[in-house]
Amino acid sequence: xxxYLIAFFLLLSLDVFSQSTTWKVLAEESTISYSAKHVLHAWxxxxxxxxxxxxxxxxxxxxxxxxILVNVRNFDSNNSSRDAHALxxxxxxxxxxxxxxxEEVNLTENSYSLKGTxxxxxxxxxxxxxxxxxxxxxxxxxxxxxxxQPTAFKIELPSFMMIPMEDELKFAFExxxxxxxx
Numbered sequence: 001x002x003x004y005l006i007a008f009f010l011l012l013s014l015d016v017f018s019q020s021t022t023w024k025v026l027a028e029e030s031t032i033s034y035s036a037k038h039v040l041h042a043w044x045x046x047x048x049x050x051x052x053x054x055x056x057x058x059x060x061x062x063x064x065x066x067x068i069l070v071n072v073r074n075f076d077s078n079n080s081s082r083d084a085h086a087l088x089x090x091x092x093x094x095x096x097x098x099x100x101x102x103e104e105v106n107l108t109e110n111s112y113s114l115k116g117t118x119x120x121x122x123x124x125x126x127x128x129x130x131x132x133x134x135x136x137x138x139x140x141x142x143x144x145x146x147x148x149q150p151t152a153f154k155i156e157l158p159s160f161m162m163i164p165m166e167d168e169l170k171f172a173f174e175x176x177x178x179x180x181x182x
Contacts, residue, residue, distance in 0.1 A: 019059040022180050023140065025052035025068070029176035032070055038165045043082065045075035054140075054177050061135055063112065066102040068175070089158050095121045107133055112142060121153040138178055145172040 033046045052068040072092045077083055102116040111133055118127040131144025148169045150157060157164035 020055050020057045020062075020064055023054045023056045023177040024180050025050050025054075026139075026176045026178050027051075029141075030174060032171065032173040032175075034075065035170040035172075036165055037168070038160055039163050040160065043077050043079070045077040045083070045086070047071075047074045047076070049074040050175065052175065052177070056140060056177065056179075058138075058179070061107065061109065063102075063105045063107040063140070066100075066105070066114065066116075068100045070098050072096055072098060085158065089155065090121060100127065110134070112144075118148075120148070121155055123153045125152065140177045142175045142177075143173065145170065147171070 027048060027050055030050045030052075031046055031048045032050060033044055035042065035044045047070050050068065050070050052066065054066040055064040056062065057064065072090050073087060073096065075083065075086070077086070097119075099119040100116055101119075102114045104115040106113045111131065113128065113130040115126065115128050117124050127146065129144050129146050131142060134141040134143075148171065149167050150169060151167050157167060159165070
C-alpha cells in the first residue's frame with residue numbers, strides 16, 4: 001500500500017511541476033476554410049468562429065494535445081442560399097459540429113504533424129495533418145491544409161443540372177493559441 005501511495009504522490013508532484021498549461025484558440029486570429037468545385041463553378045466557405053483547446057508546454061515549446069470544434073452553420077460562402085443548402089446536405093440539425101482530437105503530436109520550432117480523429121457527419125475517421133508552426137510571445141500559430149472526400153463521411157453529393165459536385169473538399173486553416181491564464 002505504501003508503494004502505491006508513494007507512486008501516486010510522485011506522479012502528482014510531476015504533474016504539479018510540469019510546465020504544461022491549457023491554451024485557447026483565439027477566434028479573432030483563427031480561420032478554417034473549405035473549397036469545393038462543380039463542373040460549372042467553384043466556391044469557398046470560411047469559418048472564423050472556432051473553439052479549441054491545446055495542452056502546451058511553452059518552456060519546451062511542445063504541444064501535447066489539441067481539440068478543435070466548429071459549428072457547421074458558421075461556414076460562410078457569401079451565398080446564403082448555398083449555405084442553407086449545405087446545412088441540409090450536411091444534416092446540420094443532426095450533426096451540427098465537426099470535431100478534431102489529436103492523439104499524436106510532433107512539434108518542432110517551425111513545423112508540426114498531428115495524428116488524430118475527425119468526427120464529421122457522424123463518422124469518426126483518422127486524420128493526419130502537417131504544416132507550419134510559428135511561436136511568438138505567448139502565442140502559437142499553426143497553419144496547414146488537408147483534403148476530405150464527403151462520400152467517405154456518408155454525405156450525398158449535391159447536384160446542379162444533374163451533375164454532382166466533385167468528391168473533394170480542400171480545407172485550409174490558421175489556428176492561433178494563447179495561454180488561458182497569464
